[in-house]
Amino acid sequence: MALNLVRKVAKKQSTTAILLKRWTPLVSLCAHFEPIAFRSKSDHSKNWRVNRKEWGKSVLLTSGTALISYAAYKWYAQRRDTLQALELNHSKYGEHIPGLKSYSMEEVSKHSSIEKRIWVTFKNGVYDVTDFVHEHPGGDNIMMGAGGAVDPFWELYAVHKNEKVLDILEKYRIGNLNAEDRHLTEPQAGNPYSTDPRRHPALQPRSVTPFNAEPPLEILVKNFRTPNELFFVRNHLPVPIVDINEYKLEIEGIGLKKSFALTLNDLKNKFPKHSVTTAIQCAGNRRSEMIEYKEVRGLSWGPAAISNAKWSGARLSDVLKYCGLDLNDERIKHVQFDGLDQDPAGQPYGASIPADIALDPKSQFILAYEMNDEEIPRDHGFPIRLIAPGIVGARNVKWLGRIVLSDEESHSHWQRNDYKGFSPNVDWDTVDFDKAPAIQDLPVQSAICKPANGEVLRRDKNGCIKVEGYAWSGGGRKIVRVDVSADGGKNWTVANLKQEATPLNRTYSWTLWEVNLPIKEGNAQLICKAIDSAYNGQPETVPPIWNLRGVLSNAWHRVNVQVE
Template identity: 60%
Template sequence: MRLLRPSWSGLVRGRHHQHHRRFLQTTTSRGSNGEREEQQHSKWSSPGSRSEQLLYAAFWAGGLTLGYHWLTDRNNRVLLEGQKVPSEEELEATARRWHVTIRKELPNYRAEQVEQHNCAEKRIWVTYGLGVYDVTDFADNHPGGDKILMAAGSAIDPFWAIYQQHNTLEVLELLEGFRIGNLEGQVVTNADEELGSPWSQEPQRHALLKPASKRPFNAEPPIGLLADQFYTPNDLFYVRNHLPVPVIDPEDYELEIEGGAKEKTLTLEGIKALPKHSVTAAIMCGGNRRSEMTKVKAVKGLSWGAGAVGNAKWSGARLCDVLREQGVQPDESKHVIFEGADLDPTSHPYGASIPLAKALDPRGDVILAYEMNDEPLSRDHGFPIRVIVPGTVGARNVKWLTRIVVADKESDSHWQQNDYKGFSPSTDWDTVDFSKSDAIQAMPVTSAICTPQPGARVKVDDDEGHITVRGYAWSGGGRKIVRVDLTNDEGVSWHVAELEQEEIPDGRHYGWSLWTARLPVTEAQRKAGDVEIWAKAVDSAYNVQPEKFEHIWNLRGVLANAYHKVKVKIV
């Protein structure tokens, strides 16, 4: 595997004190009473001359010192002559408390008000602890680029938990200078804790996951993070649940297997005792990028962005070994049904099936997985056992696996028979017949631009006038990505991205490919300001993404693999 970039921990380059620019500006916002009001935001410029630097240093230290005494002793707001100046450690400890302190001279805002300010046109607001901050005029100079937009209209707390370089005295002081108000506290009744609720034992999730629904929990990571690592971190891997997450005691776990000469029950330890096999495989929800298809015409389903996909190393026992030990013989007409421990209100489990030919093929790499990126599966990802069917739509990768059946026909579950199927753009809910369409198995070729993000203000990054674009590409069925093409002039000229992918010689490329491209920006595009970037991937069978969603629209919003298009501003 060719690794083109450093790991996640080294993503943000440069220190936040570089290139910061502040100036006095009046902005318009809404007060706690909902009326528009004018507010002054104190902003500072980098000092130039030596005298300016000394004045700046004195002002900065004095301001921090006063802030220290304001928080530690509300009755002593002014330093007395001869009083000890607090140490750097004391000042930093104080700065770390600013965001959890109510500032009574500022208005209060509700979370819903903050959410409305999620782009430059509406002003970019973020929250940190109890503070509300307008960072619009800082966004262009953010050393981490347009990643700041991932928190627009929401909290930066989870991002700063990852990017620890923010937690310095200077950055904390800088942020507090953008503060415009306090986040109103809300009393939340946790219905999940009600006795008997099926949602009472849901697992904890990473704060960066953006829910498409909360019950059942379905969420994707910010798209801007996806192309940062070849293996998606487990806690940032998208979550697709159809029902409440079951609670399974590994000591009591059993997997029933029906088919072949005999029936068999395997324990968790019995599965782990089998030869261990690992495979790198991307898992993608059939509804990934549905939100783009919805813009053509409404569809039914969760409004996924391009983040309902992740790439991981999965480890466990090969299903082909288990089935052969059962005496299961090849038969092109048969299927393997999987059932999970997650139950609907009628006690029916989530179920799906795949062709027996895929299950028995050693090159199909279907495994009973108990590890994800060398760690035990988490509850959201199928603990203790899930089936991994590489190259196949996520819906067939059944979690919390409790039963495997070799059968003469497909699973009769709703999700196999009446969902995850594609239709003609002309088919509507009055004419649809799910029995006339095949269940999705291998997914089509697709790609997505991860950075820059839509609406981002992008600076050319060299004298020749290029911008850098990154993303992912993947094709089902083990087909390798051979090329990713990009254009920023609506197809007049195309540019080929550099790929980061596993080098597997035998045609089983189940993992995704990450890519990086440098696109030239013309003088005319600079003057126009707006540029739309298109991306399309080509796989080893020379399948290519279709150009428009209008041509592949379907009433369930699945298989949404048209060109990925992102419009940005060149600054």
């Protein structure tokens, strides 16, 4: 009887129902004895001598059932109040919640491994995140906060401080932090982003700390070389302050008899200046289109996480030969690059590129100190940025501090556990970063910059509208054609291309394109797709290329307009 009541109530989706579902096994135990406890008196009176032992047992079981039920009710009432408190306070992330158990920071510190469970604190909350560790998109970086507070780390990795991430964290809430220990969790060094440079107001932020932003799409096609102040910004950590009088680029590793430390003046005066115009694109460019299809983890970049500039500096190959390196040394498999920006554990942002690409003089890798004939801005790598033409932006390391010639790739988190592509069916429970190669060059890409999505247009006297955009492909592959459609892809018009007069396999700058597109009145969907010199094309839709990190998004770009 009692069990049936619990089952009926548990069908309802409420806090009470959730708790009763958890209570069902206990009631089942009690219900096992229910037939004995609730027999009629007449049944027992037929043969008292035979049934007196059973009757006594029934009385004891009935009393036990009552006691267990009372204890269960008290537990239920306490947990109901706690869960209701969590529900009522879901928006007050990390605040003290009445009804939850309190823990000291000393207790939290004992839980710093998988074996002992992983606890962390955030503001006034205590969380057991053990079951989330394998899903963390930042890999084992989550362990830096194990047994302690995440607050100081989130001052640096401030991308965590958004509603989705905090909602996930609150699911692992187990208690409150003792009030007297709260001061131990607060960041001590102030705002690490307070010394970041000022940015142009036209940039559209995708995160503020660290600062990541893209320019408005229509601005991109106004200049073949993107103005420095409007170049998209991708930072992983605070922008470092570099004292140019103390700056030295360290170079070491296989094939060198000793390590070297070169100043900025050394790089400017000891080596010929070389220039290359190249586009730099974030691996997450156009991630927002993947997010529209299915949720991913990462910044919601639009189609403008790409820009084009002229970069000038010393060739990497010239610098390494000066250090005595044989560029054909087969022992060297990877060239590692470390920035001067560091995470809370003192580890620099790092990346690496296969040696057969990085050490090839034809690849035109340079240690740039100028951007568009000006001193390279702080947001873009002052005083030295590695420019790896045709390679994903994540490997074009800013604030370059060290070069290592190695037989293995960088151990940096961003090299080994991020910026990799996976099958659409891989999720955070099945992903294995070790089995996927790090992204180096990128697939062919294009986007419509003008007109804007949702814009109302008028046709010219020839029944056309003007459409403009960009196209680019990684690895030096040149764009050979851009097709544009005004009817959702049924018919195509070839666009006019504006690009450098460079070889088909050594073109690193982007292509700007425009077309006078015949179009009918009414609602229309514009589409563009590019083809590179290897005749690679773009996939038609997002679903076949969707991946849990939202990288390599290059499906046909679509813009909906209304034509009058």
